[in-house]
Amino acid sequence: MNSEFELFPEAASKAAGSVDALFIFMVALSLVMSVLIAAMLLYFAIKYRRGTAVNRDQEPTSITTELTWIAAMLPVLLFIFFWGAKVCFELLKVPEGAMPINVVAKQWMWKFQHPDGRREIDVLHVPVGRPVALTMISQDVIHSFFVPAFRVKQDVLPGRYTTLWFEAAKPGNYRLYCAEYCGTNHSKMVGRIVALSQEDFAKWLAGENMADTSPISAGERLFGQLQCASCHERMQGPNRAPSLAGIFGKTTPLADGSTAVIDEEYLRESILRPAAKVVAGFQPIMPPYEGQIGEEHLLELIAYIKSLETPEDGAAL
Numbered sequence: 001m002n003s004e005f006e007l008f009p010e011a012a013s014k015a016a017g018s019v020d021a022l023f024i025f026m027v028a029l030s031l032v033m034s035v036l037i038a039a040m041l042l043y044f045a046i047k048y049r050r051g052t053a054v055n056r057d058q059e060p061t062s063i064t065t066e067l068t069w070i071a072a073m074l075p076v077l078l079f080i081f082f083w084g085a086k087v088c089f090e091l092l093k094v095p096e097g098a099m100p101i102n103v104v105a106k107q108w109m110w111k112f113q114h115p116d117g118r119r120e121i122d123v124l125h126v127p128v129g130r131p132v133a134l135t136m137i138s139q140d141v142i143h144s145f146f147v148p149a150f151r152v153k154q155d156v157l158p159g160r161y162t163t164l165w166f167e168a169a170k171p172g173n174y175r176l177y178c179a180e181y182c183g184t185n186h187s188k189m190v191g192r193i194v195a196l197s198q199e200d201f202a203k204w205l206a207g208e209n210m211a212d213t214s215p216i217s218a219g220e221r222l223f224g225q226l227q228c229a230s231c232h233e234r235m236q237g238p239n240r241a242p243s244l245a246g247i248f249g250k251t252t253p254l255a256d257g258s259t260a261v262i263d264e265e266y267l268r269e270s271i272l273r274p275a276a277k278v279v280a281g282f283q284p285i286m287p288p289y290e291g292q293i294g295e296e297h298l299l300e301l302i303a304y305i306k307s308l309e310t311p312e313d314g315a316a317l
């Protein structure tokens, strides 16, 4: 990777091959069609040029020709559609056991946090051969996380989590771009992904840079500081607020009669604007934390809540 300018970036992720195959197929098909059209254009231009003795009467359009043309093209387009959908689903479905990384974007930098708490800015170290799942949010405007060598791109939005996953296929340094115009220094909002072999990654993790506390323990500390436990009793029992143990991923009935799935998005909203979706059987007494907790701390609180298991699971709380 000596050249600054890359016409076709190297393929360095597990998904790159299937994205490239589809892309090359579509380019090839477009080329064939373009050449065909250009050749016919040239042929007719010469044949019907001024002064040639040819029949210039227009023949009525034949319905058979039209139908044949449509019938021939439909399977080709459907083939591209299903192929594209297959690749798209592969890119969207996060594999089980992926390494979770929190990403907070802001003007104009990328902040990363590893499961062990280690933080990085504009550089993300990942192991080769292991899927990495990013949970991303923006602190200000819309950004877009784009790693050409991995063939992945995803908008990073304020107020909403988006996810993206990739699996680096070979060690190296890969460029990370912000692909959404986000203000004056948008063009400088670049970084790199450093893919290390599993061994080197383990070494890097054990390296000298001090690991911060993990998101889970940081979340636990915040949970204490904000005195969440005064209402959200960890053990069950009648209380002013729902127990948080083992709730992640469950569906809960709401006071308005509807239901909600408890995911990252729901937890985030319920911390910032608790009155938006009140759990059935409880009063909307929790104070809103909007403007008081930053995105990084929200991710830590959510990591902590996700880690809480139900008492029946035998986990000590």
Ligand code: CUA
Pocket: 108, 142, 143, 144, 178, 179, 180, 181, 182, 183, 186, 187, 189
């Ligand atoms: Cu962030 Cu452009």
